[in-house]
Amino acid sequence: MNDEYYDSLNNKIQKKNEINFKENIEILKRIKENIKDSEKIINVVINEKTNTVVYLIGTIHVSQQSCEDIKTLLSIVEPDTIFIELSNERAPLLTSTEDQIISQLLKKPNINWFTTKLSDFYLSIHQNFYYYTTKISMNNKFLKNQIGNNVNNENNKPYIYGNEFRIGYQYSKLNKCSVLLGDRNFKSSWNRIFNYLDLKTILELGGYGVKTFFKIYNQPIDEIREEYYKSVNELIDASWKSDIWRRDLPMAVQRGLIDERDQFMASCIRDAPHSKRMVAIVGKGHIKGISNHINDKEEGFYIRSDLEGFQEPTLLSKYSYPILMPSLLLLPPTLSIYSFHRFIKPLSKPKFTLALLSTLSIELFSIKYLISNFENKLEKL
Known part of the structure; x- marks a missing residue:
């Protein structure tokens, strides 16, 4: 953990004497000792509205290592509130059993070729991505690459996409702390993304899709796996400060999938009831934006209402x-x-x-x- 965390907290303590500075400094030291490369996945900010110390931990949604890091962080911080990057309509992911989720993820979804909406077509592609990443994770090599050779029988199950959220939820139930689901409605995000698209971007996405299709079509299976492992490990090694999350994404997708959701989640954290310490479990690519917006002066309710409000679909x-x-x-x-x-x-x-x-x-x-x-x-x- 580098010195900027200490400096940031020290500056805040001069203005907000209610915060237990020494206690949180001890927590930061323990994080540095127990979580490898913690500065790449954790940022600590203070919600000036409630004086809550917020430990933002960035995850890779298909990484078992992220799950292990979250378990360690929760045991060190002992938060009284846990923020989870999920919207309310996706809450069943937290309460369903692992077997129920795996059985759903292993049901191959159909691609919605015959539809009148571009967003419906891409959503079906997105669901297929979940399906195939689940199948790839059944290969033990993927798990061993991420958590070393100490892979027990439990970890030989297919990895559940986003399992880190379930770990946070289970911790809250065992330790009786509050849970805050603070992401925007999933379909709202995708509908807004497609309302931002111009014809040039649609054609570029289509061309990229065709190119990717034929690339995979002609690749040996082992090479496909290796490329997948390589890309995931690249994301695992990247810092939350990196712009890798935005690489190759059209501006419309960056706006709808990253920037607006950063604002939305930051406003939810800012408006949360006072707590001593909060752990916020979010995708690593969201830490930078949430940190920048956490203390915005705008009223959070109006921000969320605007960002989740209905948009009349464009003709395109x-x-x-x-x-x-x-x-x-x-x-x-x-x-x-x-x-x-x-x-x-x-x-x-x-x-x-x-x-x-x-x-x-x-x-x-x-x-x-x-x-x-x-x-x-x-x-x-």
Whole structure:
């Protein structure tokens, strides 16, 4: 733990004598001794509205090491309030049994190809991401990479995405401390993201998706796993101060998925009832933003109302997917048949139509074949 934590708390104690400075300095020393690279995953701030000392711990949602760090931090800090990066509609994730969650995560969701909303399509892609990361985590090598060779039988279960939140909740029940769920509604975030998208960004995302599809399609399974482990370990090693979380994300996604949620969660922490010490369990990429907004002067209720309020979908958000998808499917067969008609042999209207439908059928069959092979490959992860 570097000296800026001590300096920050020391500056606050001069203004807020109610805070037990020495006690929290001892806690910081124990954190440094017991949590490896603690300065990369923990930041300590003071909520000036209530004088609460807030220990922000950043997690990687697919990392068993994050779970171990949270257990250690909770035992050292002994908070009276735990903040969790979950919205109220996702609270069942905390109370369901591990077997119930795993059984749900291992049910393959369908990709919502036929929809009128771009957000519905991407949400189905997001659900598939949960599914496949759960399958990858069943490989013991992933767990061993993160917590060393001392892997017991319990840790050989599939890793539950976001299990660190459950650890915080279970601690609160055993130690009778308050729990605060303070994230924005999940669907609100995604709806707002897609309302911010412009046509250029939609096309870029589509191109990136196609590129990623064929890259994975042609990669050996072991290489896919290794790349996944490498990317996760890169996130684990990164500091919360890093901008790695924003890398390669379009501005619309940065705004809706990171910046607005930072403001939302910071306002929830700021408006929480007074407590002596709070541990806030959030994704590592949110620590920087929450720390910057924790003592904003704006009224938190109005901030949250604005950030979670209903947005009328833009025309692009409503109609880009049902227009672009058929257009992209029709373009190759139309161009090929028109080129044949124009430069090789003229076709009558019935023959042109029949050739177009036949070529479209072949294209759809080929796409279905590619997707089926792709999914079969991912199933082996």
